[in-house]
Amino acid sequence: MTTYIEELDSSNYRFGDNDQGILTLLADRYMGANPAAPFTFRAFHKSGIMQTAEGLFDINLAEKLPGARVGQYAYAAALVWSESERNLELGISCLGPLRFYFNGDLAYRSNVIDEIKPDAKVKLNVDFRKGWNFLALQMRKTPAGFGCLIGAEEAKVRILNVLAPFQERKGQAGWVFSESTDEDVYANGAFPDLLGAEADSGLRWLPRTEWSPEENGMLPCERIFGMHPGRAAYAWSSVIVPGTGKQICTLEGTSAGQLTVWIGGELVMVCEQAGEFAKTVELPAGKQDVLVKSICGVSRWGFQLRILAGTAACALVQPRQIHGYEEPWLYAGPVDTKDETDPSAIMSLSQLFNDAVGGPGMSGKVYWQLDAPAGRVRPYYENAMLSNKWTTSGVTNFGRWDYPLGVTMYGLLQTGRLLDRSDLIRYSIAHIRACTDMYEYSLWDRREYGFPAVNQQLVLMKMLDNCGSFGSAMLEAYAECEDPNFVAIANKIADFMIKRLERKKDGAFFRECRGDYSENTMWADDLYMSTPFLRRYAGITGSQGALDEAAQQFLLFKKYLFMPEQKIMSHVFDFKYERATGVPWGRGNGWTIFSLSEVLEVLPPEHPSRPELLAFFNELCEGYVKLQGENGLWHQVLNDSDAYQEASCTAMFAFAFARGVRFGWLSEPAPYVQAAIKAWEGLTKNAIDRHGNVHGVCSGSRYSFTSEYYKEDLLTVLNDNHGIGIMMLAGTEVLKLKRWLGEGRP
Structure with a gap:
């Protein structure tokens, strides 16, 4: 028997059979440890280093420094802030000599x-x-090339964000690179202080961040966008009006063309002609958003605006915090003058605007820019990061789209409904919307910069892990908010899953993954990454094909992975060897039975696959119940009593057994009532502690033909995201089962 916590530290010791109390404990600990922290917005210079489609930083200095001569040196540097120790595998491709x-x-x-x-x-x-980590590159030009590509392997999952070094660029995102030099200025790695002053570094660094004297003589819209007569630009700032109550204020300044001003969402001034202006308005004290629409004139474009309270100038500040930028105004343009929009919709960092100019290579949309050379506003996901071992720091997971968090959001939704906790439901929806509200932007970000800085897995959808689990949670949340963005994104996931995902000739999903260790394999996990989404998509859109697909995949996966002598599932079928691995990993089996219960819940009685799927459900349950340990838990390798006992698979078996009894799917329900309750009790005694922490959940898996990998290499992680949501789901289903039994049900 595996021991994770002492008896006195268990949730069961403190709460006994108060299942509602333990569910509250789990949900509250998760929300407390994962506050709703938004994306971080930073200054980024598009003239700097971009990323490839694979996420490598493309430091091709032959392109960036076309005047460099063969034999010259150049350098690049970046900072990485890490909330905890983190292991990453970096990929490096050289374009010339590199250190x-x-x-x-x-x-x-x-x-x-x-x-x-x-x-x-x-x-x-x-x-x-x-804390701070310092990355520095020494590169030398040869006739063959100059520079390198460098970045995280599996960059869409194991995100690597870099910040610019030097005090003058504090808070900006991206690498810096130096001008070329004949001498090895930083020989043997003697780089300057990357947290110090750029002026003391001895070299000139790019991308440039300051306007030239000539550019400084222009109005902001001119130097940012160039001249586009008749087109418009938006400028967004905030004003701080002193005092209390209403204040009489004066708007004064000059404009090079027609100007419209909104403050606090209200239209306060329209100037039809270029020239000086002054307007008296009444404004409430405090911070108010200021939006200006400026029309490009024949020879100039832009404005200067001061807001006075009496004779004192009111402070203009950034409308939202942009790290690495000190000016008060953000700009978006050029846009068409006819594109009239509600000011409240314009003043949003999730908003894209139609590009009124376009041209070769343009994406058709524009976003907020800075009053700086090639300066852009760019959002970054900077919350909890994954390492090579799937562990995360103690930082919030809020705002990340990935499959373990899809289970977590589903668990919070179900717990919120059962306990009548609207705050849990609101939190889950807020996490999901943090991703979906930025979806269109994140697609644009990828086109604009090569690799997205938010929603990496959703945008770079290449396998079921990237979309199915979180997409399913999104559709579960749709019942609470009916957000149309959810359905629009679900349509794209369904198109990928049904029409573009790789399949075997018989229609079975599999992982092509060319060149990867998992090339040409089928994983039991992928039943969860696909079928719950398909059944919810069918329910919302009426797509019979999606529901049929979900049913078909179970029958196809059974053909490859089912171990009939024990009535359990092999983790993986490897088509390279034309055989299943024969290792029944606990969570892989958990995903299977959990997902089958999801599909059976909505599959109509008349569906032709229902009898076969019900029989499969009974077979699996019969196999699993025989392998339950005395303390209620199952082993990491189900048929290996020497393997440690694992919590997430135990929770999924409890979930499925409880549903099977309550929905009448099991031909002999009595053993499963006892097994489900015993499993939940085992979890509350051995895996869920009195603080709501979850123990005994193995980290994300690869696969092997031997059980030793699962037993000795694939170890448990405290509060691993693969287990938190399923603990809540198991608890909700067991509590529903107990209430159902208490009503005198058989």
Whole structure:
């Protein structure tokens, strides 16, 4: 028997059989540890280093420094802030001689093969320390190339955000790179203080962040957008009006063309002609948003605006915090003058605008820009980050789209409904909307910068892990809010899943993953990554094809993965070897039975696949119940009593058994009543502590043909996201079962 917590530290010791209390404990701990922290908005210079479609930073200095001569040196540097120790695998492709220094030490030096082989890629395992980490590159130009590509492997999952070094660029995102130089100025890694002053570094660094004297002589819209007579731009700021109550204020300044001003969402001034203006208005004290629409004139474009309370100038400040930028105004344009929109909709950092100019390579949309050379506002996901071992720091997970958090959001929704806790439902919807509200922007961000800074997995949808689980939670939340964005995104997920996902000839989903360790495999996990979404999509849209697909996949996966002698599932079928691995991983089996219960819940009695799926459900339950431990838990490898006992699979078996009894799916329900209640009791005694922490959940899995990998390498992680939501779901279903039994049901 595996021991994770002492008896006195268990939730059962404190709450006994008060299941509502334990569910409250789980939900409140999660929300408390994961506050609703938004994306971070930073200044980014589009003239700087972009990313490839795979997420590597493209430091091709032959393009960035076209005047550099063969033999010259140049350097690049970046900062990484890490909330905790974090292990990442970096990929490096050399375009010429390269030395990579990590936290002051030489971590990699290129060899001749790396430098001249076009497709060579080095993988480097690095340990980021808590706090600041320093990345520095020394590069030398040869006739073959100059620079490198560097970044995180699996970048859409294991995100690597970099910040600009030097005090003058504090808070800005992205790498900096130096001008070329004949001498190795920073020989042997003697780089300047990357947290110090750029002016003391001895070199000029790019991208540039300051306007030239000539550009400073222009009005802001001119230097940001160029001249586009008749087109419009929006400028957004905030004013702080002193005092209390209403204040008589004066708007004064100059405009190069027609000007419209809103303050606090109310229209306060329209200037039809260019020239000076002055207007007296009554404004409430406090901070108010200011929106200006400026029309480009024949020879100039822009405005100057001062707001006075009496004779004192009111402070203009950023409308939303943009790190690495000190000016008060954000700008969006050029837009069409006919694109009239509600000011409250314009003043949003999730809003894109129609590009009124366009041209080759343009994306058709524009977003907020800065009064700085090639300066852009860009949102970044900077909350909890995954490492190579799937562990996360103690930072909030809020706003991340990934599959374990899809289960968590589903758990919060169901717990909120059962306990009549609207705050849990609102929190779950807020997390989901943090992703969906930025969906259109994140697609644009990828087109504009090469790789998205938010919603990485949703935008770069290539496998079921990227979309199915969180998409299912999104559709579950749709019943609470009917957000039309949810259905629009679900349509794209369904199109990918039904029409574009790789399949075997018989129609079975599988993982093509060319060049990856998992190439040409089928995973039991993917039943969860697909079928719950398909059944919810069918329910909302009426798509019979989606429901039929969900039913079909269970029958196809059974053909490859079912182990009939024990009535359990192999984790993976490897088509490279034309055989299943034969290892019944606990959570892989949990995903299977959990998802089958999701589909059976909505599959009509007359559906042709229902009898076969009900029989499959009974077979699996019969196999699982025989392998339950005396303390209620199941083993990490189900048929290996030497493997540790694992909490997430236990929760999924409890969930499915409770549903099977309550919905009448089990031919002999009595053993499963006892097994479900015993499993939940085992979890409250052995896995859920008195603070609501969840123990005994194994981290995200790869696969193996041997059980040793699952037993010895795939170890448990405290509060792993793979287990928190399913604990809540197990608790809700067992509590429903107990209430159902208490009503005198058989």
